Amino acid sequence: MKFRAMVLEAFKEPLRMREFEIGRLPEGSVLVRTLASGVCGSDVHIARGEDPRTPVPIILGHEGVGEVIEVAGEKRDVNGESIRPGDHVIWNRGIVCRKCYWCTVAKQPHLCPNRKVYGINMSCRDYPYLLGCYSEAVVLLPEVEVLKLSQDIDPATVVIASCSGATAMNALDSLTEPLAGKTVVVQGVGPLGIFIAVAVKSMGASRVVVIGGSPERLSVAKEFVDVSLNRRELSEEERRKKVLEITHNRGADIVIEAAGDSQALLEGLNLLRRGGTYLVAGVAVPQQPIPFSVYESLVFKGVTLQGVWVSDTRHLIQAVNLVASHPVVFEKLVTHRFRLEQVNEALQHVEEKKALKAVICFE
Ligand SMILES: [Zn+2]
Ligand SMILES: [Zn+2]
Known part of the structure; x- marks a missing residue:
């Protein structure tokens, strides 16, 4: 044949x-x-x-x-x-x-x-x-x-x-607490980001926020997420304000990187509440290192940081x-x-x- x-x-x-x-x-x-x-x-x-x-x-x-x-x-x-x-x-x-x-x-x-x-x-x-x-x-x-x-x-x-x-489900598998009642921010509205958004919603997350740059992709996501933020229209500070507004000023319980860009970590950690969890699920190839303040972003906030591989x-x-x-x-x-x-x-x-x-x- x-x-x-x-x-x-x-x-x-x-x-x-x-x-x-x-x-x-x-x-x-x-x-x-x-x-x-x-x-x-x-x-x-x-x-x-x-x-x-x-x-x-x-x-x-x-x-x-x-x-x-x-x-x-x-x-x-x-x-x-x-x-x-x-x-x-x-x-x-x-x-x-x-x-x-x-x-x-x-x-x-x-x-x-x-x-x-x-x-x-x-x-x-x-x-x-x-x-x-x-x-x-x-x-x-x-x-x-x-x-x-x-x-x-x-x-x-x-x-x-x-x-x-499957990678989305592996990311969520690493969470140690149920998603019920949680506010989740997903960075990226590609297939991975949208899959994660649908999954966390179906697993009981109370609010799902997506951040993306493509209007076409955001309009698809809009139908089933609670808040969609266009990073080309809103500054990083404005996006942070939106997340704080819906979380009594605490920040999100869980932020998930699905943008495939290490830079997203810098904003993502900033959107997280103290004691929250950050999952890096989208970075799939070696990239440039990023400047990262260990004390302010990780230790003082008591954040759990988890890489997700395949x-x-x-x-x-x-x-x-x-x-x-x-x-x-x-x-x-x-x-x-x-x-x-x-x-x-x-x-x-x-x-x-x-x-x-x-x-x-x-x-
Ligand atoms: Zn793939
Ligand atoms: Zn083996």
């Missing part, structure tokens, strides 16, 4: 269409026909060579939903159900070693130093090549944790669960459940649909923040 895929052969160059021939599959692996492939904000950085993990050549794309074409031998999903041709599936984009300290003792498999990720650090140089989602088909290796999906869920809508959605299979399952219970909201996030040959255009739309969520769709 032959499949086409968009390959990054050199950093900062357009992706090129290539064809791959798939013969015998490794025992226990699953060949899926791609139904939807999400264009993640980090793909823009990866294509420029800013992610230190990425080799070339590589088929980019780490968010995918597919329909099973073939199973080599037997494979069950994480619920123990047998996987068969025709099934719709989503999978954990990362493969961990199950042997290291983080996998076995700390039980934090997403921090496994040997983690391999589809479309990020698995090259298409060697067979079975199809290890990224900007492709007509993907080979899910035997170690991949797969989840069967209901055929009623739109693949283009649920594909967000595989990266942004996600695990349970976060994927939580994200799929959230999408399934809010299909109308998440459908609205998919503002742009492209064909496989238009991937470069899709990446440009994401880079210029014209698209909220861009998805590659296949016939």
Whole structure:
């Protein structure tokens, strides 16, 4: 069988269409026909060579939903159900070693130093090549944790669960107190920020404030958040005033960075109440250091500061459940649909923040 895929052969160059021939599959692996492939904000950085993990050549794309074409031998999903041709599936984009300290003792498999990720650090140089989602088909290796999906869920809508959605759920998983009654500020209104906003609202947060710079994205968020603040229209001081106004002058209980910019920490810590929690969920590639006053912003305020790195299979399952219970909201996030040959255009739309969520769709 032959499949086409968009390959990054050199950093900062357009992706090129290539064809791959798939013969015998490794025992226990699953060949899926791609139904939807999400264009993640980090793909823009990866294509420029800013992610230190990425080799070339590589088929980019780490968010995918597919329909099973073939199973080599037997494979069950994480619920123990047998996987068969025709099934719709989503999978954990990362493969961990199950042997290291983080996998076995700390039980934090997403921090496994040997983690391999589809479309990020698995090259298409060697067979079975199809290890990224900007492709007509993907080979899910035997170690991949797969989840069967209901055929009623739109693949283009649920594909967000595989990266942004799962990372959002990992961020919230690190909170030690319930969200009920809390005021949460989300910095950034990309797919990650909006996913977090919907999730915290559904988990009982009393007020959700989003801060963003794109009017198109803010107008989508407006429908389900309590306060949306445009950082191009309001100064940092004005934004802080708005947050203080609705929190009896205390500041937010939780602030979550989902802007992908380390600079956001400086404002975010300022919006937090004493004893609050700050989660850094959006920074995905190395960036310039920021000046940061440890005494005023962290110690004196008694703040909990938490970095969030990727996600695990349970976060994927939580994200799929959230999408399934809010299909109308998440459908609205998919503002742009492209064909496989238009991937470069899709990446440009994401880079210029014209698209909220861009998805590659296949016939
Ligand atoms: Zn991603
Ligand atoms: Zn490991």
